[in-house]
Amino acid sequence: MSETDSTSQLRRGVIELCVLRLLNDKASYGYEVVTTLERLGPLATGENTLYPLLRRLKSDKYLETFEVESPSGPTRQYYRLTQRGQQRLKSLQAEWTGLAQAVERCLTHGAKS
Amino acid sequence: MTSSDLAATRYLAELRNALQRYRVPQHEEILFDLKNHISEAMGSGKSLEAVIAAFGPPDLLARAYAMELLINPPKASKIAGAVRLVKILSLVVAGGFFSLCITFTLALLGLSLLAAGPALIVGGVLQSAGQHPWWINTGPLTPLAVIAIGLLASLIGAGVCWVLWRYVRMTARTLRKILPGPML
Numbered sequence: 045m046s047e048t049d050s051t052s053q054l055r056r057g058v059i060e061l062c063v064l065r066l067l068n069d070k071a072s073y074g075y076e077v078v079t080t081l082e083r084l085g086p087l088a089t090g091e092n093t094l095y096p097l098l099r100r101l102k103s104d105k106y107l108e109t110f111e112v113e114s115p116s117g118p119t120r121q122y123y124r125l126t127q128r129g130q131q132r133l134k135s136l137q138a139e140w141t142g143l144a145q146a147v148e149r150c151l152t153h154g155a156k157s
Numbered sequence: 158m159t160s161s162d163l164a165a166t167r168y169l170a171e172l173r174n175a176l177q178r179y180r181v182p183q184h185e186e187i188l189f190d191l192k193n194h195i196s197e198a199m200g201s202g203k204s205l206e207a208v209i210a211a212f213g214p215p216d217l218l219a220r221a222y223a224m225e226l227l228i229n230p231p232k233a234s235k236i237a238g239a240v241r242l243v244k245i246l247s248l249v250v251a252g253g254f255f256s257l258c259i260t261f262t263l264a265l266l267g268l269s270l271l272a273a274g275p276a277l278i279v280g281g282v283l284q285s286a287g288q289h290p291w292w293i294n295t296g297p298l299t300p301l302a303v304i305a306i307g308l309l310a311s312l313i314g315a316g317v318c319w320v321l322w323r324y325v326r327m328t329a330r331t332l333r334k335i336l337p338g339p340m341l
Contacts, residue, residue: 073193073197074190074193074194074197075193075194075197075198075201078194090211090213091194091211091212092211092212092213092217092218092221093221095187095190095191095194095222096218096221096222096224096225096226097225098190099183099186099187099190099222099225099226100225100226103183103226116200117193117196117197117200118192118193118196119193120193120197121189121190121193
């Protein structure tokens, strides 16, 4: 597996957490989520990854949608977290924090960690 | 309709076909999401070619949806699962007994008539040739009447067997509709 593939796999694993976190702050529509992730650099993800993920999160009832009239185009479909989604976010966040701390210890202290 | 509209329509039509090929659910919602994305992206100055290139080939995009939605199908709620289980049990208990009675009656009637019809025809033909086989007693009936009754019995027997076949197929179709899908 090349380095690019490794980065891609790693990013794919955390993208669900980041999408849930973004939507926990405020409801948003697909294009806005894509552009927000683009601004975050390494978290930029292709539309062909993000939209299927949003559908799956909705299917799993972590997200729900509602429609809002757009001032400049067709009706926008906004995504927001459900209560179940908030629980999922908490659980993923705790897992990620534990993992990140362990990786940080490992990278800092190596075998002594 | 502009050439951009046509290209977008063509892309979404190809995607719809690919989604159907991979049996991905929620086609309309998916296409709605992507139509909105195209509109938003073009509204912010991106070209349609760039937007479609970001989606990737329709087949790959459909496969990405299939990976997300089919590998992780939505879980049925416990209440929905319980209702479904009760429905299936009711169908098996009530429908099973009813089906058994109908199938048994139709099979008995149909097969008896199908067996008796040709036997009567053969018996009638033999009688008209002056022979009286021991295995058939037609009483005062003329050979022609025996042959006619044999033909009628064969026709009715075939009809009953056809009804039985239709009934079995209908029952199988009903079971196929009810049985697949998530349980508890």
